[in-house]
Amino acid sequence: METKNWYAVYTKSRNEKKVNELMTRNGYTVYLPLIKTLRQWSDRKKMVELPLIPSYVFVHVSEREYYRILETPGAIGYVTFEGKAAPIPEKQIEALKLALDKNVDIEISADTIEPGVLVKIISGPMKGAEGEMIRATHKKNFLIRISHIGFSLKLEIDAKDVMKL
Known part of the structure; x- marks a missing residue:
């Protein structure tokens, strides 16, 4: 088996x-x-x-x-x-x-990605872009720095649209 x-x-x-x-x-x-x-x-x-x-x-x-x-x-x-x-x-x-x-009250927290970790955007208009996690701005959003485009771009993005690399 x-x-x-x-x-x-x-x-x-x-x-x-x-x-x-x-x-x-x-x-x-x-x-x-x-x-x-x-x-x-x-x-x-x-x-x-x-x-x-x-x-x-x-x-x-x-x-x-x-x-x-x-x-x-x-x-x-x-x-x-x-x-x-x-x-x-x-x-x-x-x-x-x-x-x-058992209907236990569950809260999912997606802010387990620590600052400095490399991430990839998996959906939305920035799909495919890679960057560095700067910080969780609140419950569901991350601030990400994308610097592979010749300059740094900071953007706020929903946690569900990001995965660790």
Whole structure:
């Protein structure tokens, strides 16, 4: 029996449910943590399920399935640490599932990228640009310096649009 590990996969913005559905349909074990939240429009209020962690799905795959996952439309790549896909311990996935099942109040903080770390912008108009994380400006935004263009450009960008290099 092949050993399987959990990995986090980046998705295109707002493609988490589509990627989850396509991967599940292709026979992969996928976990997309969702939270229910009340959304209000000008004419109504509605409970909707949104991804707990924007632009992420979790996959449980073997070495043989590893690269095929990225053929899924909407999947961008694996979350990496020091250049390699970072396996996630089964216990952490189970703890996340349990917390959501028990309606534990969860707050996701994306400011784990430390100042000085090199980052790549993975979506939006600056997609593909690389820069240096300067600081988290508030809950969801980072200030990034892009200096590979002949001068330094500081821009504020949503945390979901950035990944560590």
